[in-house]
Amino acid sequence: MYIQKFYLKKLILCYLSSLILSAYSNEDQLREAVANLHSDFAYRLESSFDEAKDIEVPLQVWLDLRSKNYEQQATEYLKILNTLNNKTFKALPAPTFKEVPKQIPLNILEEIPVDLPYAPSWSTFDNKVICHSLSYELNGLNLYGLSVTHKDKKQRPLLVYVHGAAYGIPVHFIHWLKRLAAEEGYDIIAPSFRGEPQFTSDIKGVKNYNSEGDIENLLGEPEDIISLVNAWAGHQKIDIDSLDYGIVGHSFGAGAGLLACARDTRAKVMVSYDAWMTNPFRFYWERLQASRSTRNKSYLWGSWDEFLEQPASEQLSGLMKRSVTHQAVNMNAKLLLFMGGGYNGSAYHYSHEQFVGKLREHKKEVEYFIIPLAGHNFVLYVDSPEAKDAYKIQSNFLQKHYPGKP
Secondary structure, X not given: OHHHHHHHHHHHHHHHHXXXXXXXXXXXXXXXXXXXXXXXXXXXXXXXXXXXXXXXXXXXXXXXXXXXXXXXXXHHHHHHHHHHOOOOOOEOOOOOOOOOOOOOOEEEEEEEOOOOOOOOOOOOOOOOEEEEEEEEEEOOEEEEEEEEEEOOOOOOOEEEEEOOOOOOEOHHHHHHHHHHHHHHOOEEEEEEOOOOEOEOOOEOOEOOOEOOOOXXXXXXXXXXXXXXXXHHHHHOOOOOOOOOEEEEEEXXXXXXXXXXXXXXXXXXXXXXXXXXXXXXXXXXXXXXXXXXXXXXXXXXXXOHHHHHOOOHHHHHHHHHHHOOHHHHHHOOOEEEEEEEHHHOOOHHHHHHHHHHHHHHHOOOOEEEEEEOOOOOOHHHOOOOHHHHHHHHHHHHHHHHHOOOOO
């Protein structure tokens, strides 16, 4: 009986394959058939992606299909779709990480001049704080950053600012950092991530260094944050193990900062503006399901093509290490999450909802605000009503959970 059913299924599969291949006699029609099969394949795996399941087998099939012709793709899609009926997958194992070195040398470099460009109307804090370039070393990489400290030389609670994109610390935003340090009473340090320049543009009289290494899309960047904290603690003669700190981040930097919080219990609070890839499985799935259409957004992931060249098992492991949604159980910091409402419905919003859901499932403390009509970079427009409103919310949050010393 089992053998009869097996051959019956095989016969049905062959029959369906022949129907499709005969119905689409020319290449355009066959391309449309494959696109439809691909869409079916992607949507059957949607929940498994979102939930970080071990879908190595079907994912590897898709990766291998890309080099085949349309007839071969149609046949293979039919086979894999047949295996996905009522299929359940196990969860991927939790990621593991090497400990970030504690003893890291740090050097204070040039002083940043006060006459920076794009000064807002309220930039009147140069009598209170001073900025310097920093350098530190992690696993053979020379990395750079910025510090904002008080001229009275008294230590304040520590905040780490982690910037967006991958083009360095935005020069115009240093005014915002000086305000935060002076008004709220913090020392602030800010890394420029591996593989990028120290600043987005040159500052007169200051060398714009380049941090060594390559951009790793949230894999190595959390280490850059934690290692700078360790280096700063050593330089300031603060006990590394008892130190606590907060993080403020935007976009790429917010994504890296959240992952650092999940790995480092010393991080007590984080303010996140429009964090990138809180659930990279969702970002991956959106690119997968749109890969055959004009809605393909792979350009939003700079090394997407290179990432796809890895075997499926390595891709899934890499996604898991980058997914703060699936590391939410490890979160010790209290979180304030902002999201611009002007691009609602995107992978950013969807993955944030998943992230917040996981945090609340694990009874973690989180506040989530969607700023109406605001874009992804709204925090960088420091004089906009949206940025001002968020700054007030941020100030109240920090005062409650991690107050500074003005």
